[in-house]
């Protein structure tokens with residue numbers, strides 16, 4: 221028990237060296253009586269992970285491979301830190317499922333997060349989902365696993381966390397227990413639609429001609445949020461809003477027709493829920509991920525997050541626009557996938573990861589990201605995957621098609 225009579229949560233942070241990982245540790249540090257860091261994980265930033273181990277003394281730390289594990293062990297031995305070092309996907313799954321773990325922050329970027337996040341779900345953990353790609357690529361099977369295991373799935377993505385906060389009490393638990401794909405039960409709860417807000421990214425006001433020559437540095441310069449490179453590029457193409465559209469369909473058992481994307485350049489309203497009586501509930505706050513992280517970590521209670529008060533007088537003005545689907549075809553492609561069989565979203569996600577990676581390495585122009593995705597979607601037939609192995613196979617095939625197309629450009 222902690223000081224306040226609250227049972228201490230043992231937390232595994234998957235992706236602790238990333239942007240969400242760092243914000244999570246910042247919130248956790250403010251409440252040592254509530255949270256204990258059980259395990260931390262990184263991919264390549266071994267020295268950063270070593271510093272985190274020196275600060276939080278987790279039971280386990282996980283890195284990508286054996287060589288990195290040996291390097292980390294050496295640093296920790298010199299610093300007299302008694303953390304056990306594991307490596308690879310097996311290590312990630314172990315720290316996501318250990319009996320002592322109450323809560324798993326799923327903050328690895330991309331498809332690499334699928335296995336450990338699902339492992340946490342299968343073990344019935346409280347899963348704080350930042351890794352939207354895992355839900356996009358395996359939506360139906362992921363949500364089935366949540367229902368079967370009794371895991372508590374809480375949204376970290378700021379928009380989904382905002383929607384969650386604006387839903388009627390208990391409705392989220394009900395929506396999670398709905399079984400079939402997008403069995404929209406929103407209407408039975410008096411909800412007319414979900415309004416998913418997005419900033420429009422750094423190129424909201426750029427012309428198509430200007431977009432031809434934008435650089436990775438410009439694409440990663442988000443106007444409101446400080447995030448990792450992959451999601452920053454996704455925001456710049458508005459694929460982030462497309463992935464979030466699919467994420468919201470699965471998470472809230474909503475049909476694509478129930479969700480409207482609204483461009484809101486200030487990122488002060490983080491999303492809204494419209495009810496049949498005309499009421500629209502919104503969640504507002506400064507654009508700082510420590511708010512949704514603190515909300516989910518302490519749910520159903522509230523704790524201080526370190527985020528300053530929203531100065532509504534300084535904000536003064538809130539703007540709204542419809543998205544421009546000609547300038548941002550990635551959003552259109554993702555919305556189309558939401559209406560197709562689930563494998564389409566798996567293919568979309570895989571092709572997007574390949575294309576974004578190529579763009580970040582200056583191997584692909586910004587405007588060709590959507591071409592890679594459109595081509596890959598046209599080459600792989602839509603199916604309803606029956607297992608995670610089938611999802612992984614579709615993901616691999618899509619990556620191959622996207623790479624071959626890239627090489628031909």
Ligand SMILES: NC(=O)C1=CN([C@@H]2O[C@H](COP(=O)(O)OP(=O)(O)OC[C@H]3O[C@@H](n4cnc5c(N)ncnc54)[C@H](OP(=O)(O)O)[C@@H]3O)[C@@H](O)[C@H]2O)C=CC1
Nearest residue numbers: 235237238239240262263264265328329332350351447448
């Ligand atoms: N950043 C944000 O504000 C938001 C992020 N999200 C989502 O959260 C997730 C994380 O985003 P973000 O924190 O920005 O990303 P970052 O790139 O900042 O961090 C990613 C983390 O994942 C680790 N990682 C990367 N590749 C692998 C791999 N193959 N195996 C194991 N670990 C890996 C990284 O390790 P290392 O540091 O060693 O490379 C790092 O710890 C994404 O899915 C994103 O869409 C959602 C909403 C907001």
Ligand SMILES: CC(=O)[C@@H](O)[C@H](O)COP(=O)(O)O
Nearest residue numbers: 377378418419420421455460
């Ligand atoms: C903070 C967060 O949740 C991001 O997903 C954010 O929404 C990205 O900004 P865009 O709204 O520009 O995609």
Ligand SMILES: [Mn+2]
Nearest residue numbers: 377378379464
């Ligand atoms: Mn978001």
